[in-house]
Amino acid sequence: MDSEPIDPNIHKNSGFTRVFKAFSYSLQGLASSMKHEAAFRQEVFLAVVLIPASFLLQVPLMQQLILVASVLLVLIVELLNSAVEAVVDDISLRNRPLAKRAKDMGSAAVLLSLLNCFICWASVIALNWDRYFS
Structure with missing residues (x-):
């Protein structure tokens, strides 16, 4: 596979311009994910529910940070998984063992992050159970 020539001036932005462009690209990535990725939209819905709920729970600050961080x-991880899938699909839509492995690993990473989120929430609720349900 031949690689394209690299323009040496492609990354010449610096200072505030570089930060502004990076922020703009990040917003474009979020918008693209919202438009094209159903799983990301579902997880954003989960975040819209769980993050405010974490502020309603009267738990120590560290526990609240764990709740929010687990959702984020x-x-x-979903954004990274979607990026891997997009690159794999851009290269070829043929069934290839390494492409399948990459996609499956990305999916496994999302599953583990969801499991981590569940464990964090369950643990914080269990630690504070008496405060709310006794």
């Missing part, structure tokens, strides 16, 4: 981690 799901979104981060």
Whole structure:
């Protein structure tokens, strides 16, 4: 496979321009994920419910940070999984063992992040059970 020539001026932005462009690209990535990725939309819905719920729970700050971070981690991993899938599909839509492995690993990472989120929430609720349900 031949690689395309690299333009040496492609990354010449610096300072505030670079930060602004990076932020703009990040927003484009989020918008694209919302438009094209059903799983990401579902996980954003989960975040919209769980993150405010974490503020309603009267738990220590560290536990609240764990709750929020576990939800954000799901979104981060889903974005990375979607990026891997997009690159694999852009290269070829043929069935290839390594492409399948890459996609399956990305899916497994999302599953583990969801499991982590569940464990974090269940643990914080269990630690504070008496405060709410006794």
